[in-house]
Amino acid sequence: QVQLVESGGGSVQSGGSLELSCAISGNTNEDSCLGWFRQAPGKEREGVAVTNTRGRATYADSVKGRFTISQDGAKKTLFLHMGSLKPEDTATYYCAVLLWDLTGGSHCVTSRGGIDFGFWGQGTQVAVSS
DSSP states (O other): OOEEEEEOOEEEETTOOEEEEEEEESOOOTTOEEEEEEEOTTSOOEEEEEEETTOOEEEOTTTTTTEEEEEOTTSOEEEEEEOSOOGGGOEEEEEEEESOOTTTTTTSSSTTTTTTOOEEOOOEEEEEEO
16 A cells, blocks of 8 residues: 655764655555654664654654654655764664554654554664764
């Protein structure tokens, strides 16, 4: 139903910026939630930023003020602009979609770690050096 392909990862020095993109094939809807998650080696997956299709975004405390999630007008690409990068941002970043959030948005959050999201990309690696 939905396929996701991330791009834009790479290596950057501390304080630098990167923009990740996620190409979305298939159709989302007004009850969908789209998000970015990350997993560092030896650590659990964590939510980074999520947004509903109307643009209401929420962020993990660790990235607030540094990262911005956005969509293109056609809702076919999801972006994550990452600024002021830190070594602790090093991880594999995944794009994900919760196709039907019928809870009124309570699952469109970073704090649940993506357990409600049914569609995932293959991931793109981000490495931040000090």
